[in-house]
Amino acid sequence: MTIAGSQQADAGSVVPKPPILAVREAGLRFGSHTLWSHLNLHVHPGEFVAVLGPNGAGKTSLLRAVLGLQPLTAGSIELLGAPVRRGHRHVGYIPQQRLIDRGIPLRARDFIGLGLDGHRFGLPLSSRTRRRAIDAMLATIDATSFSARRIGELSGGEQQRLRIGQALIGNPRLLLCDEPLISLDLNQQRTVSSLIDASRRSRDRAVVMITHDINPILGMVDTVVYLVAGQARIGTVDEVLTTAVMSDLYQTPVDVIGARGRILVVGLPDTAHEGHEVAPEHPPEGAR
Amino acid sequence: MNLWSELFSFTNYGELLILLRNSILAGAVLGLTGGLVGVFVMARDLPFAVHGISELSFAGAAAGLLFGIGVVEGSLVGSLIAALLIGILGSRARDRNSIIAVLMPFGLGLGIVCLSLYSGRAANKFGLLTGQIVAVDNPRLLSLVVICGIVIAGLLVIWRPLMFASVDAQVAEARGVPRVALSIAFMILLGMATAVSVQIVGALLVLSILVTPAAAALRVSASPVLVPVLSTLFALTAMLGGIMLALGGSVPISPYVTTISFLIYVACRAWAGHHNQQTRSLAHRSSS
Numbered sequence: 217m218t219i220a221g222s223q224q225a226d227a228g229s230v231v232p233k234p235p236i237l238a239v240r241e242a243g244l245r246f247g248s249h250t251l252w253s254h255l256n257l258h259v260h261p262g263e264f265v266a267v268l269g270p271n272g273a274g275k276t277s278l279l280r281a282v283l284g285l286q287p288l289t290a291g292s293i294e295l296l297g298a299p300v301r302r303g304h305r306h307v308g309y310i311p312q313q314r315l316i317d318r319g320i321p322l323r324a325r326d327f328i329g330l331g332l333d334g335h336r337f338g339l340p341l342s343s344r345t346r347r348r349a350i351d352a353m354l355a356t357i358d359a360t361s362f363s364a365r366r367i368g369e370l371s372g373g374e375q376q377r378l379r380i381g382q383a384l385i386g387n388p389r390l391l392l393c394d395e396p397l398i399s400l401d402l403n404q405q406r407t408v409s410s411l412i413d414a415s416r417r418s419r420d421r422a423v424v425m426i427t428h429d430i431n432p433i434l435g436m437v438d439t440v441v442y443l444v445a446g447q448a449r450i451g452t453v454d455e456v457l458t459t460a461v462m463s464d465l466y467q468t469p470v471d472v473i474g475a476r477g478r479i480l481v482v483g484l485p486d487t488a489h490e491g492h493e494v495a496p497e498h499p500p501e502g503a504r
Numbered sequence: 505m506n507l508w509s510e511l512f513s514f515t516n517y518g519e520l521l522i523l524l525r526n527s528i529l530a531g532a533v534l535g536l537t538g539g540l541v542g543v544f545v546m547a548r549d550l551p552f553a554v555h556g557i558s559e560l561s562f563a564g565a566a567a568g569l570l571f572g573i574g575v576v577e578g579s580l581v582g583s584l585i586a587a588l589l590i591g592i593l594g595s596r597a598r599d600r601n602s603i604i605a606v607l608m609p610f611g612l613g614l615g616i617v618c619l620s621l622y623s624g625r626a627a628n629k630f631g632l633l634t635g636q637i638v639a640v641d642n643p644r645l646l647s648l649v650v651i652c653g654i655v656i657a658g659l660l661v662i663w664r665p666l667m668f669a670s671v672d673a674q675v676a677e678a679r680g681v682p683r684v685a686l687s688i689a690f691m692i693l694l695g696m697a698t699a700v701s702v703q704i705v706g707a708l709l710v711l712s713i714l715v716t717p718a719a720a721a722l723r724v725s726a727s728p729v730l731v732p733v734l735s736t737l738f739a740l741t742a743m744l745g746g747i748m749l750a751l752g753g754s755v756p757i758s759p760y761v762t763t764i765s766f767l768i769y770v771a772c773r774a775w776a777g778h779h780n781q782q783t784r785s786l787a788h789r790s791s792s
Contacts, residue, residue, distance in 0.1 A: 283678045285677060285678065302677070302678070302680055303678070303679050303680015303681070304680075305679075307678070309674070309675055309678040309679075310675075311672070311674040311675060311678075314672075316671060316672070317547075317549060318722075319546040319547055319549060319722060320547050320667075320670065320671050320726075321543060321546075321547060321721075321722060321725070321726055321727070321728050321731035321732070322667070322671060322726065322728055323726050323727060323728075326727075326728050327671065330667070330668045330671065330676075333664070334664060334665065334667070334668035334676065334679065334681070335664075335665055335668060335676065335679040335680050335681045336664055336665070337661055337662060337664065337665060338660070338661060338663070338664060339660055339663050339664065340663075340664050340728065365726070366726035367671075367726070368726075369726075379675075382675070383675075
């Protein structure tokens with residue numbers, strides 16, 4: 217159904233690095249309901265992929281499949297040349313935001329530390345190298361000032377930065393984010409997205425980010441995966457976010473308007489209305 | 505004056521202390537267990553579940569008494585059934601609360617039936633609900649120490665991944681933490697801890713040893729080391745203090761334990777309130 221067209225574009229000039237993530241002919245079906253099928257996607261080191269589409273298009277399921285938490289009904293997904301499995305140490309994950317409970321006996325720095333060794337059994341032991349790694353990450357995400365505060369007391373934006381720190385401290389080759397910008401104000405959106413962008417540039421890390429709004433990451437995205445009702449289009453922003461492609465995807469006339477460095481999609485059908493590109497004038501629910 | 509001597513009497517205190525060596529040991533072991541388990545009861549938002557488990561534990565103990573199987577065995581079976589039911593059926597908070605609310609009166613009713621059919625000593629009957637101090641003989645103490653030993657050892661082994669899963673189940677699962685298995689393992693440990701607590705402090709007052717100390721500790725600290733240490737210290741103080749005071753009076757042990765536990769909580773709240781106000785005014789002063 218889809219061809220990963222853009223990715224061969226610069227293959228001639230340099231020797232292509234092997235992909236970090238290779239999705240081949242992947243399909244996911246729940247009963248008779250097909251979320252997506254024949255999905256092909258290669259994600260290379262340093263590449264920034266945005267996954268867009270209306271609610272229920274299977275964006276989160278795609279991420280869960282890459283995490284090895286959701287078995288496919290067709291095709292395969294390979295990570296660093298091997299089939300995906302649960303708990304891969306080269307994958308960082310930032311799930312949809314949910315505020316952390318006050319009853320959790322952890323400070324911001326302990327929360328980051330879970331990204332290093334939280335999956336191991338036994339009691340956590342503090343070592344100098346561990347403390348240094350945490351201190352460095354706290355500085356990177358600009359969280360040193362609240363490192364000793366209770367995690368449940370921090371604001372949504374502060375918690376979100378800490379989630380990114382927790383995912384990055386394991387030094388993953390692939391970072392998966394599910395709506396990391398939702399419920400953040402514009403300033404925080406900029407901070408968080410540039411943190412993610414900087415980390416992939418400096419470490420040759422690949423990023424796959426689900427988002428309902430492409431605008432905060434417009435200058436960073438290399439590849440767009442657009443999922444609608446079992447269909448998918450993959451390509452650069454300019455290739456996918458066009459009036460022709462979007463109208464074809466949604467099976468209804470849709471206008472894509474570029475204005476002042478932003479992209480707006482106008483005339484979306486009601487079923488796909490929610491969870492889609494919204495102008496920043498209408499921040500998503502829960503924004504502060 | 506009469507009431508005072510009913511509540512507190514310290515004549516022949518030294519001799520009583522030697523006589524009740526078993527009770528004091530039991531109280532110490534129980535305090536240690538309750539303080540540690542309580543940290544996760546709070547982190548996983550399970551205080552109501554503890555109450556539900558204790559009612560079914562009471563039913564089990566009453567049935568054990570009636571059918572001559574033994575109070576320890578009965579309460580353990582009741583606890584484990586309740587803990588597993590709540591753990592498996594109630595993975596979401598909303599489901600969990602309704603399941604507990606359904607189980608609780610059923611357990612209490614079942615226990616009352618068994619107790620009214622039982623023709624033995626009345627002191628035993630009352631003791632299951634409100635606790636007893638004098639009935640800790642050697643085999644009972646041994647069973648208590650063994651059960652608490654298993655709970656503490658198990659908890660220390662799964663401490664770190666369980667904390668990770670309690671903070672953010674999705675990220676922990678993505679990192680390879682066996683979320684479901686850990687959740688069930690913890691419910692089993694919680695069931696065991698509840699069963700032994702029911703035998704000493706009584707089914708109605710278990711919360712004062714499995715919840716209140718941890719809740720108090722969380723008020724004054726968010727450190728992953730200090731919270732369990734303080735929680736254990738508070739639970740030990742309540743248990744041992746309660747036993748010491750109860751020795752002389754003719755009232756059951758539990759009111760002493762619950763009162764000390766409650767006072768510690770109030771003190772911690774007051775301290776935290778005072779402390780927060782101070783830091784806030786300091787921050788205010790430095791910013792202005």
